[in-house]
Amino acid sequence: MNASTVATQEPPRLATQEFPSIDGVPRTDEIGLKVTGLNHWFGHGELAKQVLFDNQLEVTRGEIVIMTGPSGSGKTTILTLLGGLRTIQAGSVRVMGQEMSGLAPASLVAMRRKIGFIFQAHNLFPSLSAFQNVRMALELEDLSAEEMRQRGEEMLTLLGLGHRVHYKPAALSGGQRQRVAIARALVNRPPLVLADEPTAALDKQSGRDVVELLKKLSREQKTTILMVTHDNRILDIADRIVNMVDGHIISDVVVHSTLVVAEFLRGCPLFRDLTPGTLAGVADKVSIEKQPAGTSIVRQGDPGDKFYVIRSGTAEVTVTDAAGPHVVAQLKDRDFFGEAALLTGEPRNATVTATSDLQIYALGKEDFQAVINTSATFNEQLRKVLFQRQ
Numbered sequence: 001m002n003a004s005t006v007a008t009q010e011p012p013r014l015a016t017q018e019f020p021s022i023d024g025v026p027r028t029d030e031i032g033l034k035v036t037g038l039n040h041w042f043g044h045g046e047l048a049k050q051v052l053f054d055n056q057l058e059v060t061r062g063e064i065v066i067m068t069g070p071s072g073s074g075k076t077t078i079l080t081l082l083g084g085l086r087t088i089q090a091g092s093v094r095v096m097g098q099e100m101s102g103l104a105p106a107s108l109v110a111m112r113r114k115i116g117f118i119f120q121a122h123n124l125f126p127s128l129s130a131f132q133n134v135r136m137a138l139e140l141e142d143l144s145a146e147e148m149r150q151r152g153e154e155m156l157t158l159l160g161l162g163h164r165v166h167y168k169p170a171a172l173s174g175g176q177r178q179r180v181a182i183a184r185a186l187v188n189r190p191p192l193v194l195a196d197e198p199t200a201a202l203d204k205q206s207g208r209d210v211v212e213l214l215k216k217l218s219r220e221q222k223t224t225i226l227m228v229t230h231d232n233r234i235l236d237i238a239d240r241i242v243n244m245v246d247g248h249i250i251s252d253v254v255v256h257s258t259l260v261v262a263e264f265l266r267g268c269p270l271f272r273d274l275t276p277g278t279l280a281g282v283a284d285k286v287s288i289e290k291q292p293a294g295t296s297i298v299r300q301g302d303p304g305d306k307f308y309v310i311r312s313g314t315a316e317v318t319v320t321d322a323a324g325p326h327v328v329a330q331l332k333d334r335d336f337f338g339e340a341a342l343l344t345g346e347p348r349n350a351t352v353t354a355t356s357d358l359q360i361y362a363l364g365k366e367d368f369q370a371v372i373n374t375s376a377t378f379n380e381q382l383r384k385v386l387f388q389r390q
Contacts, residue, residue: 031097032192032224033059033082038091040077051077053247055091061191062222064215064237066229068277069244075228078244079194082226083115084108096191096224113140116190118198122181124169130156130180131165137184155183160209175202182210189217195227199234211237235262235276243277251281261286261361268309268334270378278374286361291354297337300351304341307368310334313358318351325351342368 040052052074059065067075080086081100082093088101095111103111124133131152138148156165159179169177178201185193193214199207211234217223227238235241243251261283265271271279288311291297297308300320310333317329317337328350331337341348342365363371371378 030061031058031094032061032063033057033226034092034094035078035082036092038078038081038088038093040074040081040086040089051247052081055247055249057242057249057252059224059226059240061096061224062218063239064218064225064227065240065242066227066235066238066276067242067244068228068230068275068280070275073244074247075244076196079196079226079228083117083194084112085117114188114190114192116185116188116193116195118182118185118193118195120197120200122169122177124177124180126169129166129168130161130172130176130183133169133180134184134187137187141188151187152183155187156180158209158213159183160206175206178202179206179210186213186217189221189223191221191223193217193223193225193227195225195229197229197231198227199229199231204233207231207233230275232266232272232274232276232279235266235280241277241280243281251277251284264311264334265309265361268336270336274371274375274378278371282363282367282371285367286363289358289360289362291358291360293354293356293358295358296351296353297358297360298348298350298352300348302348304338304346304348305365307336307338307342307363307365308352309336309361309363311359311361313354313356313360315352315354315358318353319349320351330355339368 035055035057038052038055038057039050041048041050043049055078057065067078069075077086081088082095084095084100084103091101093100095115098111100108100111125136128136131149134152134156135148138152143151153162153165156162156179159182161176161179161183164172164176167176169180172180178198182198185195195214198214199210202210214223214225214227215237218225240252242249262279265283266274266279271282274282286309289297291313297315298304298306300318310331312333315331315335315337316327317331318325319328320326331352337350337352338348340346
């Protein structure tokens with residue numbers, strides 16, 4: 001089997017991959033995941049520590065949701081609860097219409113078999129080849145040996161491992177082992193995929209191959225995908241970005257025009273190191289302003305109320321002192337201004353005037369301060385620029 005053969009094969013239709021009826025009720029819900037009032041504790045009695053707090057989340061079938069947030073914020077805990085790997089203590093989790101709380105052990109196992117899990121630890125069997133590791137998932141289905149061979153090799157080939165099908169994990173790189181684990185999770189084309197940092201161990205191209213495959217599954221077979229990641233490179237596949245902090249889902253951003261803004265801001269060195277959730281949050285809060293040539297966007301001596309990034313056009317910075325006004329800088333695409341007054345609390349120290357028609361992104365004072373409080377890197381970069389400009 002070669003790559004060109006794989007590319008022309010028609011993927012199985014969703015009708016063959018419907019979620020099972022665990023309790024005798026057919027599952028036809030368009031909601032892939034629904035979380036209501038989800039709480040969770042580690043430990044017991046007086047030593048119990050709450051790690052999740054009244055979380056709500058709804059994901060429709062075929063939707064890709066990226067979950068971001070600091071380490072230790074509860075993202076992986078939520079994934080394990082959604083996948084039936086932990087007992088739900090308080091709240092409701094419905095997967096394809098099936099309530100997960102209180103399921104009998106046999107029913108819980110049946111549910112897990114229809115969920116594709118991708119975790120940071122690949123958990124491959126060292127004595128088995130790449131294909132044999134993938135085939136273990138196929139053995140849960142009623143398939144012939146030839147069907148298992150064809151589907152397993154096809155999935156490995158799609159992930160760039162067609163030439164490593166018979167290699168054991170010890171003979172594969174870390175990134176290749178991760179791709180075998182991903183192939184194992186996706187080979188049955190599950191209706192739900194839960195992924196924890198699926199691209200963390202992959203190079204840029206391998207990571208792109210993985211997320212494009214996930215996107216293909218979501219669009220063609222209405223696979224519901226919830227992915228935890230800190231990888232800024234894969235923001236563009238998300239339909240929504242959910243941000244989690246200290247056990248709380250604090251924001252849920254629909255990605256449309258937000259994605260366009262986020263992609264632009266990511267090209268600015270000032271924003272490059274922001275996490276996907278923070279970057280999406282910033283993009284969701286900015287307003288877009290159009291200013292004709294000759295307009296003064298900020299004036300020296302006025303109080304500061306906004307921070308600006310130039311989307312397109314040019315501007316000049318003028319400072320007026322005892323000798324009169326003089327131009328101190330020229331600004332262009334992705335340059336920013338207005339940060340000094342917001343950082344120091346003092347009036348604007350310069351006037352910025354459009355020298356051509358301008359399109360600019362504006363971030364209000366409170367939202368600007370929230371980004372500074374969230375990202376030490378952003379704060380440090382801003383203050384470095386402010387020092388250089390003085």
